[in-house]
Amino acid sequence: MMKFPRAATALSAMALAAAPALAQPKADYPHKPIVLVVPQPAGGAADQFARPFGQALSQRLGQPVVIDNRPGANGNIAAAYVARNQPADGYTVFFGSVSTLAVNPHLYKATGFDALKDFQPITLTNQTPNVLVVGAGTPYKTVADVVAAAKKEPGTLSFGSAGNGNTMHLTGLQFEAKTGTRLIHVPYKGGPAALNDVMGGQIPMMFHNLSAVLGPEKGGRVRVLAVADTQRSRLLPNVPTMAEAGAPGVVQLAWSGMLVRSGTPAPVVERLHREMVAILKEPAFRKPLEEQGFDVLSSTPEAFAERLKADHAAMGEVIKAGNVKID
Known part of the structure; x- marks a missing residue:
C-alpha cells in the first residue's frame, strides 16, 4: 500500500475542507451596498416605484440600496452604464422598462448595450x-x-x-x-x-x-x-377602454422589471429573486403603489425573459410599420 507524507496528507485534508467554500463563493451576498439604477429623473414614474422598492429591499437584504438616477436617451444611458461599466456581481441592479429594452434597440444605431444578451432578468415588477x-x-x-x-x-x-x-x-x-x-x-x-x-x-x-x-x-x-388596455382600470372605472371608445386595437401596457448583468452568479440571482418577489407580494408594499395606478406583479426570471423577447419582436414590427426614426 502506498504511503503519503504527513505534510501532503494534511494539505489534502485542508483542500477538501476548503472545497465547499470555493463552490459557493457568494454565500455572503450581500456584504456591501447595492445600487439600483433608475433611467428616469427623480420624481418620474419609475422613480416613484423604485424608491419604496429600494427601501423594502434594503430591509430584507440588510444592506443599503442606493438609488442612482441616470436619465437620458430614453433609458439608453442608464442601461449602457450597467451593461458596460458595472461588474456582473449583483451589486448593481437595473430598473429596466419596455421602452428601453424592447423599443430602443430598433430605434438607435448604437444603444451601448444588447437588450437580449447583456442582462439577466430577475422579475417583472409592475405595469401600467x-x-x-x-x-x-x-x-x-x-x-x-x-x-x-x-x-x-x-x-x-x-x-x-x-x-x-x-x-x-x-x-x-x-x-x-x-x-x-x-x-x-x-x-x-x-x-x-x-x-x-x-x-x-x-x-x-x-x-x-x-x-x-x-x-x-x-x-x-x-x-x-x-x-389603452383590454379592460377598464379599477382606479377609473367610468373611463372606457380604447375599444369601447371607438379605437379598437390600441393597447399599450408599459412594464418595468429588475435586471442584473448577464453572468451574475446563480446564487445571487436566486437570492435577489426570492427577496424581490416577497416584496412585490406584500400587501403593505402593493397597496399605496396600486392606488397610484401601478399594477404590481412578479414573475420568474424565465417568464420575464420570454416577455422581453416577445415584446422586443413586437415593438420592432410597430416601429417598422410606422417608419419611426430618431430625429
Whole structure:
C-alpha cells in the first residue's frame, strides 16, 4: 500500500475542507451596498416605484440600496452604464422598462448595450396602461371628439410624449393607424415635461402612463378619455377602454422589471429573486403603489425573459410599420 507524507496528507485534508467554500463563493451576498439604477429623473414614474422598492429591499437584504438616477436617451444611458461599466456581481441592479429594452434597440444605431444578451432578468415588477389624456381647457370630452377634430384638419392636432420611440409615442402611432387620423408628434425630454404642457395648454393631449396622470385628473387639470388596455382600470372605472371608445386595437401596457448583468452568479440571482418577489407580494408594499395606478406583479426570471423577447419582436414590427426614426 502506498504511503503519503504527513505534510501532503494534511494539505489534502485542508483542500477538501476548503472545497465547499470555493463552490459557493457568494454565500455572503450581500456584504456591501447595492445600487439600483433608475433611467428616469427623480420624481418620474419609475422613480416613484423604485424608491419604496429600494427601501423594502434594503430591509430584507440588510444592506443599503442606493438609488442612482441616470436619465437620458430614453433609458439608453442608464442601461449602457450597467451593461458596460458595472461588474456582473449583483451589486448593481437595473430598473429596466419596455421602452428601453424592447423599443430602443430598433430605434438607435448604437444603444451601448444588447437588450437580449447583456442582462439577466430577475422579475417583472409592475405595469401600467397608457391613457389618452387631454388638457382641461380643451373642448375634447371623448375619443370621438379627438378623432373628429383630427380628421377635420389632418396634420394639425398635436400630441406630446416622453420622446421619439417611447411607448407614449408608439401608442400615438397605434391610435393614428386604428382611427385613420394623422397627428403631429411633439417629443419632449421626459413624460413630466410633456404632461406639464398638456396641463398648461401648450399642447392639447398626450398618451401617458395612467399612474402619472391620476393626480392631475383628480385635481381637474386634465381629462382621461380612454385606457389603452383590454379592460377598464379599477382606479377609473367610468373611463372606457380604447375599444369601447371607438379605437379598437390600441393597447399599450408599459412594464418595468429588475435586471442584473448577464453572468451574475446563480446564487445571487436566486437570492435577489426570492427577496424581490416577497416584496412585490406584500400587501403593505402593493397597496399605496396600486392606488397610484401601478399594477404590481412578479414573475420568474424565465417568464420575464420570454416577455422581453416577445415584446422586443413586437415593438420592432410597430416601429417598422410606422417608419419611426430618431430625429
